[in-house]
Amino acid sequence: MKPFIPVVRALILEDDRILLLKRSASSRTNPGLWELPGGKLLNGETLDEALKREVYEETGLIVSPIRVIGAFQQDFPFKVSVNIIFHVKVEDGILSLSDEHEAYKCVRIWEIGNLKVSPWLSDFKESLDGSKNII
Template sequence: MKPFIAVTRALIVGEDGVLVVKRSDDSHTNPSLWELPGGKVRANETLDEALVREVHEETGLRIRPGHVVGAVEQAFPHKVSVNIIFTVDVLGGGVRISREHEDWCWYTSGPLRFSPWLEEFKKGCRSSSAPRARI
């Protein structure tokens, strides 16, 4: 059995859509694909702490976690990533991306190539009561 890795993700909804970031083309996971900001939970770190840290590292935004709106697995050769998606409130900061990413945008619709886990989450959003998630 493969080990599970917990990953927190932020569903950041703004007036112009949902904030998504594009992985660098040299990334080990999901290269050149779009996803929600977030990342791995470190040892002895709560989900909330990981989400706040990762979103700030990846986007420059300061956030307050809200509620879990979904969880989606993605299998890799040696692990299974469990992406836990939270609503968030943006407290401040301006969007700037980390070296892990090559672009960002406020997404509403269009032909972006999303990470497999985000495609699965999007399917569930269409028929659920997830908060204003237009992804």
């Protein structure tokens, strides 16, 4: 049986646009695909702590979680990733990418369908279709 790995993701929403990051082409998981900022928990971290750390490491932004807005699973040959998506508030910082990502975009929900995204993000987008309020 493959292990389930919890992953926290941040929905950063500004002016009806969502911040997406493009994984580097050399990434072990989801290379070249678009996703929300976030990542795996370190040993002993709470969801909040991991979310703040991962978003800061990947974007240079300081965020605080507002609420959980969804959870989506992605199967890999070696693990199952459970992506827990938080709506967050940006408190401070200047957007700058880590080596894990090669680009960023701010897009509207409907534009996600025009991008090559991680499978879990596609599932998340489908859950939002037809919804006027995502948060």
